[in-house]
Amino acid sequence: MVGRKNSSAGLGCEPDAARAGAYPNAGRCNGTALRKATRRVSQLYDSVLAPCGLKGTQRSLLIHIARAGTPTMGELSAALVLDRSALGHNLKPLERDGLVALVPDEQDKRSRRVVLTPLGKAKLDASMALWAQAQARFEAVFGPAEAAALRASLERIASPEFAEAFSGRDTSK
Amino acid sequence: MVGRKNSSAGLGCEPDAARAGAYPNAGRCNGTALRKATRRVSQLYDSVLAPCGLKGTQRSLLIHIARAGTPTMGELSAALVLDRSALGHNLKPLERDGLVALVPDEQDKRSRRVVLTPLGKAKLDASMALWAQAQARFEAVFGPAEAAALRASLERIASPEFAEAFSGRDTSK
DNA sequence: GACGAATACTCGCATATGCCACTATTTTCA
C-alpha cells in the first residue's frame, strides 16, 4: 500500500499487523495479479495508441478478424476467450464506425461472419507503427526473452485445455 | 482459430497464408495475451466463487480494504492500478449492498476513506474457502512454482516503476 | 418426416473500466 498514513487513527479498530495477518494469502491471488497487470498494460498501450483512434481491445479484435478472413462470431469469441454476447456488444461500435461488417453465413442461417472493411483495414494499418512502439517499450523494460516466456504462460492459461483441466472435465472427449 | 471452415469461400478475397503473412506479429501482442488470460481466469474463478455472491473483482477490492484498514480512495486506486473514477464506480454496488462504507477523512476534507463493514467482512470470510478452491485448482494445473513465477512477473508489470520506465520518465525524482 | 436436443446469436441487465470536465480543498510559492 503506497504512502501509509492512515488508519489506526480511530477508524480501523485493529493494528496493522493483525489485519495483514488475518488475510495472509491476499497477495497470492492469480486472478487479482492478472487483472492488475492487464490494467497497467492496457493503460500504457492505450496511451501510445491514442493518436490512431483505436483502443488496444479494438485493435486486437481487428487483428484477429484480419488474420482469420471472415470468421464467424463463434470462432472469434472462442479465439479471443470472449463470451459471445460480449463479442456482440464489442463489435457494435466498430460496426457503427464502419470498421467491420456483419454478414450472414451462407451455410448456416444462425451464424454471422465478421468482415473487416477497407476503412477497418486502413485504420488497422495506421495503428501498426504505434503498436510496434508500445510493444518495443514493453520489451525494452521487461526483456524480450522474459516477454516471450510471459506470453507462452499466458497462452497456456488462455487455452481451452487449461479451462478443461481447471474444471476437472474429461479432456479425452 | 478453431474449426476453420470459412473463409476463402467468396468472402475474404485473399488466401489464408497471404492474410496471416500480412500481420506476422499479431500473436505477439503483450496486451492481447494478458487480456485473454485474464478473461479466462476471471471466468474460471468467478464460476467457483459464484455461491458466495462475490465476483473476483469485488473480492479483490474487499481483501485490499481489509488488509489496509481504512485506506483512502487514492491509496486504494493506486494499490489496485485502477483509475480513481473507476474505483468510485466499482465501490457503488458494494456500498449499496452494505459491504463497505465511505467516510470523510479527518485531516483532508477532499479525501474519503473506505471501511469494510461487518457484513463485508462476513462476506469476505465466507468467500475464503471458495477462493482457496479456485486457487488450488489453478496451481494444480499450472504448477505452484510456475504460478509463483507468473505472479512475480505480473507484479513487476503492475508496478509504478514499470510504468515510469515504459513511459521513459526519469525515475530518480 | 417429426420432434427434441443442441447450437448461434440477440437483448436486457448488470458490473468493470477509463477519460474528461468539474468542484472543493490543500499545498506551494512569491
Next chain:
DNA sequence: TGAAAATAGTGGCATATGCGAGTATTCGTC
C-alpha cells in the same frame, strides 16, 4: 497572505465484459 498549482473526488459518457432468457436454426434420433 493571497493566488496559482496541485490534488481528491464525482458525474457523465463511453467502451469492455458476462450472465441468463429468448428466438431461430441446425442436427441427431427414432
